[in-house]
Amino acid sequence: MQDSLVHELQHLLADERITTLLQPIVDTAGGSVFGYEALSRGPSDSPLHSAAMLFETAERHNLTGELESLCLRATARSWAAHGVPQKLFVNVSPDKLVLPALNRAGLSRLLDDNGLQAEDIVIELSERYPTSDLAALQESLVWLRQQGFGIAIDDLGSGYSGLKLWSELKPDFVKIDRHFIRDIQDDLIKREFVRSVVDLSKRLDCKLIAEGVESEAEFRLIAELGIHLVQGFLFGRPRPMPTATLDPLLPRHTGRQWAGNSRDSAADLCRYVEPLAPDATLKAAWERLQREPSLFALPVVDNGHPLGLLHKWRVLETFSTPYGRALNERRAVTHLLSADALVVDHHMSLEDVSQRLIDEDLHYLKQHFIVVRDGGYAGLGATRSLLKQITARKLEDARYANPLTLLPGNVPIQKALESRLRDRQPFTLVYFDINHFKPLNDVLGYRAGDQVILKLGGILAELFTDRDDFVGHIGGDDFVVISPADDTLDRIRQAQALFVTETAPLYPSATRDAGFVECSDRFGQMARFPLVTLAAGLVAVKGFDCDACRTADQLAEIASAAKKRAKAAPGHLFLDTVDCHPPANAATMRS
Incomplete structure (x- = not known):
């Protein structure tokens, strides 16, 4: 099998049978295509069609350099043929950019022969591939920046060197690996990781791109965190031609009805409820719930970071079983913790909070949600109050609409x-x-x-x-x-x-x-x-x-x-x- 694959690769390289696909990177704040990532594929009828199989075979047989050179030539020809004004993002392994592998004169000829400008091209360095000589790579990047190229770190979070590369290389763009975007709306750890990356990018004056956005729930969450450059199937799949128009879903994401002009936010519904520590006992929690009958859920917070909600009905259900109280009252509240609690930023609009509640579960509507400020616990919001406020505002909006x-x-x-x-x-x-x-x-x-x-x-x-x-x-x-x-x-x-x-x-x-x-x-x-x-x-x-x-x-x-x-x-x-x-x-x- 391996022999047949290497022969297939050698024929592919000799005949230059590489296809370039383009996937849009969308600026959701402006509702426009910001750029395209060039993705290389083998022939559709070849076992090396997929990028994974293509590059794994090349790496296994020490043909990565030849394959990358071919991919760059194919990308340059394809991009020149389309003549679009957006930026082009091109993947290059770090070792390809280190002398003597980097042919500076050859790169300049490649641009000139295809009528391309370095200012329109962003070079992506993947964290997945180790950098053997960081000092030599930095020297090459200085030269590339002098020519006008932009620099991006790809797949942040997929390996172990991402933050080191970020601090050493000072890229113009950082692309967050799709692992941290997938189902981010349901994962507090992913949310906190991405939130910390957003904060760091602001301090370092670097633009973030979220990769692998495939659902509206994922998109809403990353938009809430302040990331406006996104890439993924939700906004466009890789295609041979640049996208003529954005995906029909995009107007629903970037545009909005005028009711969204209201500045009402989750902060207006936030009520501070003293949180429980993770090691608090169920007995102590139950006694507090009985003392404060207006509370139907208690937040569980560890060093300012919300872990979830302890629902009154769940404690009651557990304590009502035979020996349930005796067996469980000394246990920590985390034993009955609902870790799927909806967490929203205090700046989030009421419409977005409402949509998040609907999207969270198709079977029932959560009664409470956690409000955070700068990532830390701020209080609880009640769905009942949210619905009342939205209804009242919709009525007022309709009354005064043109x-x-x-x-x-x-x-x-x-x-x-x-x-x-x-x-x-x-x-x-x-x-x-x-x-x-x-x-x-x-x-x-x-x-x-x-x-x-x-x-x-x-x-x-x-x-x-x-x-x-x-x-x-x-x-x-x-x-x-x-x-x-x-x-x-x-x-x-x-x-x-x-x-x-x-x-x-x-x-x-x-x-x-x-x-x-x-x-x-x-x-x-x-x-x-x-x-x-x-x-x-x-x-x-x-x-x-x-x-x-x-x-x-x-x-x-x-x-x-x-x-x-x-x-x-x-x-x-x-x-x-x-x-x-x-x-x-x-x-x-x-x-």
Whole structure:
């Protein structure tokens, strides 16, 4: 069998019969493809089709170097043929990058021959393969970075050298091994491991990529932990061509209905309940449950880390059996511990908590869940309270929603502004208005006008999907966005471009070609008006270190003035910067 495999491999190398597949790496925060990982496969009718069999056979017969070189050539040709702008992630074994195995001139020729740029390529070093000479590898990586290549550590957690590699090599990206992602929603240890990796990545200014995301429950949990770059079958399988469109599931992950604009979180439901230590006895726990009849579960916490819940019904059931109390009351509470308790971060939105509860078990709904802050126990939440709060808010949302777009109207907009002012965190308030909307209504009719308004609402809801973004509809063709994100201006420009593209087909072709409509102006005279475009007045709100802050009404007035200035400004953009504690005679700064 081994002889036949090595012969197959030798023929494969001689004929260069390697296929490159591309699996998307998705930026779930932005709802876009961030890059692709190149995966090499043998011919579909070959016993060496799978990557595992292909590379294991090469390693067994000392042909790994030749195979990797062929894979790199095949990847370069494939990537050049597609011409997509995203980053390309390429797996390379560490020893392949150490001199003399690293042919620097040959690598430069490979890029030049295929019209590729080093800045678009990220080299992945797998933790699975030992590094024989770390100093030589570091020297090579310095040269590769000078050429423009990015560096990633692959499969973090699969071996023993991952953290050492991370500290020594200082990569741009770290990919968390799929072992720690699989069923992470059901495993406290995996959650804590990934949480610690997230904290470390922030300190080291390194981007994390979660590998092997295959279920919505896994995705929701890693999104809660703050990981936005993901790779896995849930978002796309390896294919010969780059993914033309994201998986249909993606809009459900990255987008959201406007009700998600609410900032209510698990912290609002959190009630501190004194936890039990792991070595506490069932007798002591039962006595406490009897003293406090309002408690139906007790958290068990070890050094601040929640282990699970001790349910009252389970203790009662055990103690009610013959000799049950005598046999069990001296045992530790961990004997009856429910380790599958739902654990949520205090920042998690109520909608996400509700969805997690539903996904946890198909047979019954958990009555309580554990709330953590920075990974440590903070208190308990009750499902009953969660459902009551969500129901009350849904009713309020429906009451104040705009009837056309179903986006939040004036009352929720006012509350959202007040909430952000209370939080005292910088944000940008954007007032959108459609230029030349009345001529469109007059010429094409109100049905076309409603379509234009719906398109704008949809565009804003798709572009502003971060957890702290808010999209509202004041009425008519006026919309509001509140966002703390640094890329708010970029997304506004995207919205302007998409709006023009998506509204153009509503005009007759002759009108599109002419670039204007003719109708009566405010004086009753026939005039020409351009096709609709989008104006945006921005108010950058900052400075919250004193009590003399602006009110929501004052900010709304400033935004309205910025919107009017934007309609006549270049690019239909105008920015006001507002310091929320200016001197009494200071004016707002305009740029």
